Amino acid sequence: MSLDPSIIGRFKVLGTLGSGAMGTVYLAEDPLLKRALAIKVVREGTGDAEVLLRFKREAEISARLNHPNAVTVFDVGEERDLGPYLVMEYVEGESLSDRIRRGPLDPDEAVGLLIQAADALEAVHGLGILHRDIKPDNFMVAKDGRLKLMDFGIARGDQGRLTTTSSFLGTPAYAAPEVLNGAKARPASDQWALVLTAFEMLTGTLPFAADSVGATLYRIVHEAPQWPQDFPPALAAVFGKALEKDPEQRFPDLTSFLRALIEALPLAPERQSAHLAQLASTAPVKATGTLRIERLAPATSLRHRWFWRGGALLAVLGLGFFFLRPEPSRVLSIESRPAGAEVFLDGTSLGRTPLRQVVVKGKADLLRLEKPDFLPLAYHLKAEDKDLALRLQPAPFQVQVASDPPGAEIFLDGEAKGKTPAAVEIPGEGSHQLRLDLEGYQSWLAVPERHKPLPDPIHLQKHRGKKGPGDGKIRKFFKGIFQ
Structure with a gap:
């Protein structure tokens, strides 16, 4: 939309209050009730199912919440060539x-x-x-x-x-x-x-x-x-x-x-x-589900009273008139931690997370997320699912452990895992300590990292002042040569 509208529904647009990624909020006037209003309009090209659902949600909640410290939504509508809009209380400040x-x-x-x-x-x-x-x-x-x-x-x-x-x-x-x-x-x-x-x-x-x-x-x-x-x-x-x-x-x-x-x-x-x-x-206002629109927008004629009472009935039912159309599909928002997971729905790729405004048709069931270095995640969709945030578990990985000299005892987080050389599986979640022990040598410690191989071999250092295996024989050999 290249130009701001002059009329939205029956409301006269007076100016722009603000604009963001999702749309624009206009200052408007109700020509019948002679009061200022704020109208939130979805930006052109974003009037998809998820945005409509969010508009519906905001209208429903405002209809249920009749509180002096909450902004009231008076009306909902959909304008041709403009899209859905919310008519709200204007707060000067x-x-x-x-x-x-x-x-x-x-x-x-x-x-x-x-x-x-x-x-x-x-x-x-x-x-x-x-x-x-x-x-x-x-x-x-x-x-x-x-x-x-x-x-x-x-x-x-x-x-x-x-x-x-x-x-x-x-x-x-x-x-x-x-x-x-x-x-x-x-x-x-x-x-x-x-x-x-x-x-x-x-x-x-x-x-x-x-x-x-x-x-x-x-x-x-x-x-x-x-x-x-x-x-x-x-x-x-x-x-x-x-x-x-x-x-x-x-x-x-x-x-x-x-x-x-x-x-x-x-x-x-x-x-x-x-x-x-x-x-x-101060006692919290407990809403009863009844929207008292007459108090918020007093009518000035029989026609207007019918209009507002009809609007109250729709609000109590949680429906604006443009939401009465049946929704043939579901809308999902899918996020993963970490992001970048490939998402498959019943075997069909949907792309990589985060995914917004995914329209799911029919009786879709199995959601599967795959990401390198993480365990595949399978999730069966529920009827109430709309916004999903799924956590992937890091997959275990292996490290090759070889030492010089060989035969060192391998310990992972204090648990014996055999002797070098050997392949050791490291759990994917958290950090873990790898230790090598060999008599006469200093213990070797490390925190294994995925995709970062250990030294091959790991050169163990002798204890100072202590003899390693065969150390005494070597000294006698050299002593005999030089005498």
Whole structure:
């Protein structure tokens, strides 16, 4: 689409609010209700099945979540020559990420926003939904100080039960260590991301930041958080507990975390008391599945009341009008750790991971992933599968072990494996220690690596001051020659 549209549905486009890889968000006006709206439109050429499913998901969740700190989706539609779109509440203000770029927030301001964010997130969890992409970019801060959670495009839920998917989506820097390790996502994963957001609001940095995505992910999984210089010990204690690698060692909920944070921050006594009182009185909104559109968009005529009530019925059913069309196929997103695995579906190659927007027709069953140096992985597709993240196990490998002199005892991680020369199988997972022992010689140690052969032979070094086999006879021989 070379030119921005002037009309989308019945809405008049006033300008562009932002643009990204997936599409554009326009500022628009409802000519009937005379209010500003934001309309999200898929970029031309990306209106495929996966994007439609994400639009549907966002509309469904917004319909179920009626919360003052969550952006509301009012309508869904599909425009010819434009594609699907979402009509959303327009929040006049800035994203939380833009606010952070101007510098760390005052503790009093930060706490006020965090209480609203936690209230919205706990309401989401109360619906049995995981957001899975909590970060400053997905919060809007209105000019009046209200905070709004948005972007439920990759959120997941299952009829009130929390999702058990282990696939990783979202923003890597805010991912919880258990998710990066392949564990199932759960509310603690969203809570971890909000704790990182809180840390960034107060310091302007992230505690696991590194020069690359890979290094950042390694720090999240393996290293302790890094505090800024002169970071107060009381705050370090709160964030240290909230950022434990084991979810069971963290605060049990966001209310407990925020209470500890408020008590550790340098707040005036009256502000601390006010925030604690606000936290104590804030109860998560438990959605009932009923969308009260009349409150969000009051009708001005009988025709409009019929329109909004009809829209409410579709929203409650989890359907926009363009989603009523039957879906003849399934859409899969397939990732592997590590990436680059060849994917076969019932024997037919689909390409290499990561794979997006794979349309699967019919009763496809067996998914098989193959990658050199890794064990083949077979996975039978389930009806509910949509976003898959599959972990490949490194295959074992062999090393040839020969020594000079021969006959050395071979030990792998302390377990005897015979004597040199011999072929030794090394497990693919983790690192392992290879040791050679021979009487009169120093032990030889190494960590075998795939595709890196050992020295052939391995020259063993004699113990200093100790005689090796035959050493005494050789000395007597030379002594007899020179006498």
